[in-house]
Amino acid sequence: xxxxxxxxxxxxxxxxxxxxxxxxxxxxxxxxxxxxxxxxxxxxxxxxxxxxxxxxxxxxxxxxxxxxxxxxxxxxxxxxxxxxxxxxxxxxxxxxxxxxxxxxxxxxxxxxxxxxxxxxxxxxxxxxxxxxxxxxxxxxxxxxxxxxxxxxxxxxxxxxxxxxxxxxxxxxxxxxxxxxxxxxxxxxxxxxxxxxxxxxxxxxxxxxxxxxxxxxxxxxxxxxxxxxxxxxxxxxxxxxxxxxxxxxxxxxxxxxxxxxxxxxxxxxxxxxxxxxxxxxxxxxxxxxxxxxxxxxxxxxxxxxxxxxxxxxxxxxxxxxxxxxxxxxxxxxxxxxxxxxxxxxxxxxxxxxxxxxxxxxxxxxxxxxxxxxxxxxxxxxxxxxxxxxx
Amino acid sequence: xxxxxxxxxxxxxxxxxxxxxxxxxxxxxxxxxxxxxxxxxxxxxxxxxxxxxxxxxxxxxxxxxxxxxxxxxxxxxxxxxxxxxxxxxxxxxxxxxxxxxxxxxxxxxxxxxxxxxxxxxxxxxxxxxxxxxxxxxxxxxxxxxxxxxxxxxxxxxxxxxxxxxxxxxxxxxxxxxxxxxxxxxxxxxxxxxxxxxxxxxxxxxxxxxxxxxxxxxxxxxxxxxxxxxxxxxxxxxxxxxxxxxxxxxxxxxxxxxxxxxxxxxxxxxxxxxxxxxxxxxxxxxxxxxxxxxxxxxxxxxxxxxxxxxxxxxxxxxxxxxxxxxxxxxxxxxxxxxxxxxxxxxxxxxxxxxxxxxxxxxxxxxxxxxxxxxxxxxxxxxxxxxxxxx
Numbered sequence: 001x002x003x004x005x006x007x008x009x010x011x012x013x014x015x016x017x018x019x020x021x022x023x024x025x026x027x028x029x030x031x032x033x034x035x036x037x038x039x040x041x042x043x044x045x046x047x048x049x050x051x052x053x054x055x056x057x058x059x060x061x062x063x064x065x066x067x068x069x070x071x072x073x074x075x076x077x078x079x080x081x082x083x084x085x086x087x088x089x090x091x092x093x094x095x096x097x098x099x100x101x102x103x104x105x106x107x108x109x110x111x112x113x114x115x116x117x118x119x120x121x122x123x124x125x126x127x128x129x130x131x132x133x134x135x136x137x138x139x140x141x142x143x144x145x146x147x148x149x150x151x152x153x154x155x156x157x158x159x160x161x162x163x164x165x166x167x168x169x170x171x172x173x174x175x176x177x178x179x180x181x182x183x184x185x186x187x188x189x190x191x192x193x194x195x196x197x198x199x200x201x202x203x204x205x206x207x208x209x210x211x212x213x214x215x216x217x218x219x220x221x222x223x224x225x226x227x228x229x230x231x232x233x234x235x236x237x238x239x240x241x242x243x244x245x246x247x248x249x250x251x252x253x254x255x256x257x258x259x260x261x262x263x264x265x266x267x268x269x270x271x272x273x274x275x276x277x278x279x280x281x282x283x284x285x286x287x288x289x290x291x292x293x294x295x296x297x298x299x300x301x302x303x304x305x306x307x308x309x310x311x312x313x314x315x316x317x318x319x320x321x322x323x324x325x326x327x328x329x330x331x332x333x334x335x336x337x338x339x340x341x342x343x344x345x346x347x348x349x350x351x352x353x354x355x356x357x358x359x360x361x362x363x364x365x366x367x368x369x370x371x372x373x374x375x376x377x378x379x380x381x382x383x384x385x386x387x388x389x
Numbered sequence: 390x391x392x393x394x395x396x397x398x399x400x401x402x403x404x405x406x407x408x409x410x411x412x413x414x415x416x417x418x419x420x421x422x423x424x425x426x427x428x429x430x431x432x433x434x435x436x437x438x439x440x441x442x443x444x445x446x447x448x449x450x451x452x453x454x455x456x457x458x459x460x461x462x463x464x465x466x467x468x469x470x471x472x473x474x475x476x477x478x479x480x481x482x483x484x485x486x487x488x489x490x491x492x493x494x495x496x497x498x499x500x501x502x503x504x505x506x507x508x509x510x511x512x513x514x515x516x517x518x519x520x521x522x523x524x525x526x527x528x529x530x531x532x533x534x535x536x537x538x539x540x541x542x543x544x545x546x547x548x549x550x551x552x553x554x555x556x557x558x559x560x561x562x563x564x565x566x567x568x569x570x571x572x573x574x575x576x577x578x579x580x581x582x583x584x585x586x587x588x589x590x591x592x593x594x595x596x597x598x599x600x601x602x603x604x605x606x607x608x609x610x611x612x613x614x615x616x617x618x619x620x621x622x623x624x625x626x627x628x629x630x631x632x633x634x635x636x637x638x639x640x641x642x643x644x645x646x647x648x649x650x651x652x653x654x655x656x657x658x659x660x661x662x663x664x665x666x667x668x669x670x671x672x673x674x675x676x677x678x679x680x681x682x683x684x685x686x687x688x689x690x691x692x693x694x695x696x697x698x699x700x701x702x703x704x705x706x707x708x709x710x711x712x713x714x715x716x717x718x719x720x721x722x723x724x725x726x727x728x729x730x731x732x733x734x735x736x737x738x739x740x741x742x743x744x745x746x747x748x749x750x751x752x753x754x755x756x757x758x759x760x761x762x763x764x765x766x767x768x769x770x771x772x773x774x775x776x777x778x
Contacts, residue, residue, distance in 0.1 A: 118777065119751050120544075120751070150728060150750065150751050151751055153548065153551060153728075153750040153751045153752040154544065154548070154751055154752055155509075155543065155544020155545045155546070155547050155548040155752060155754060155755070156544045157544065158544050158547040159542065159543070159544040162542060162577060166577050182728040182750065182751065183728050183729055183731070183732070184728050184729065184730050184731050184736070184748075185728070185748065187728075187750065188551060188555050188750050195591070198590075198591040199588075199591045199592060201587075201591070202584070202587040202588045202590070202591040203588060204584075337573075339539060339542075339571040339572050339573050339574070339576075340572055340573065341573050342572070342573050343572070347573070359573075359574065361539065361542040361571065361576065361577050362508050362509070362539050362540055362542045362543055362571065363542040363543055363544060365544060366544070388507065
């Protein structure tokens, strides 16, 4: 990667910052500082690492990106704007009732697979997508999930990490935007990247610590992740909240607040490169190797139930019987369970079609998230069951 | 500790096994195998390590025991039976509609602080109790929490571990009964105690691996835990599910199933020591150093609200105002929040009474569990708030 390319990516990161700052100012609400810390991460992913299809963002062969820290969506909208997929006018309408660009991303948008914003849920969905890629589609697409560091206090993150390593999801890359600051104070680990990395390492991830504002370190980490086999990768990216905004960068009390409108010009002048060459940056196209799938919604063919009138059958037993029959009818019917498959009778599907069953162990939040991830881009029809006593 | 004492504890463990096997046979349901793996852990805790008050189990100065793997309650009921607190007749009535000894423990029982059974919740409650002991009561009682290994897939366990290490709860001891087998198959980590220990270590716990059927190793680990300062201790105890039952020990498909009734006699003969000397084993009494507390339920004295008719005040703002006033009125009113204290206005309490506020960060399950733990034995009146978007 040459000097010009690096400068292009740095310039792009600053474009994402400026866009994030401007759109949240226009909305008079939103999260510019949480966006600014992630600017280089998103710039490098979208304009160097990931293979995406601007014309058809939900192309099943394209790489997936899950913004688990959904409140930082301005930087994501900015990326799709810079890629040419969102107009300036739309972008500046963020958070207006007339605009689909909400304050947290939803799958109503053609480039969003799963709704995020309620923290801690994205990695499970991403793990479901990665599972589909590796074991169901057997395709080359990869899944990138961006988390906040405050969010890593959520247990569901660790359920997902354990799942991803158990199933050797080496097509899954977790990136933590470790900007040190939560909503109201410093996070539990602050900037102790080693401590956070140890946690991901102990949960079976290959772990890399980088300066999250350094595009070369980021690109290098993605490269290592791509070469890592049989383990997911977790990149702990040390960043600064509000990076690039004088007086706000790395300061507390700036969560979820637009910058003062009269400071935008100075910020822009300071950040933007006069010889900006981002115009030549291109996103990479996917390799179209994911199978075309027509899921049989509303037209599945299966024999009718074999019960006689008066038969008494436990609901869960009927569920297991029906699930196995559905599995016969469609190879993309996938059962998931939380180590209760002999109670829920989802084991009926496992016994007939082991490749159509995902054991999720006793981690029900992750189970549901994985199911959500599996069904994205019509890759599968998941049936999630567990015993909640 | 002499040879006789060790033999006494081994004999006691086998008594707990036999009791667990017999009571679940009588009920024709329940979890003898999950009880048997934990027999030495429970025997050593109740008859050597813990300070408990048989006459008044909820003595505020007594050590706490939380059976997070609540389905293994037969071994806990057996311990209280062997301690003289539950009659044989009551014990043999487990799981009957007329009996308070349910299939999972509830606080209706005078020796149970929190209901368990829904896995992954006990450690948060235990952490709340330990927080109360260290920071509110400033007393010497300790908190012991027994988890299953399958249960460690639950993210809430890691939320609790992170909380406990952040607040340096060195009065909290987590013991994982690593018996390898879940309900339907081997757990994610099987018997890889090192892998599980690494996880607890990375979450800030002092970690000890022991043979969970070896009473000397267990006692030694408790001793090390007592000497460990500023960190909680996690003991990973390698055990065998169904330990002591020939043909069932370490075998799959024996979760939640009583043993065949006609095998009990042979099991008893094999396990019990003919010169059984457990009769002289005594539980240890607590040091009565926890303060007497009379919480002002229904009689709290505080000034009436200062709003004028027609005032428009956000509910959350009124909450914060009222919470701070409650905090003035009673030093055991404790606020908890999940890094949203400036949204929920619980920060009003923090500002006036910092020692009456517990920041729980973005881990809402643990937040609620800690609140539950705080209120046990009338140690505090918790108010838990968070922003769920």
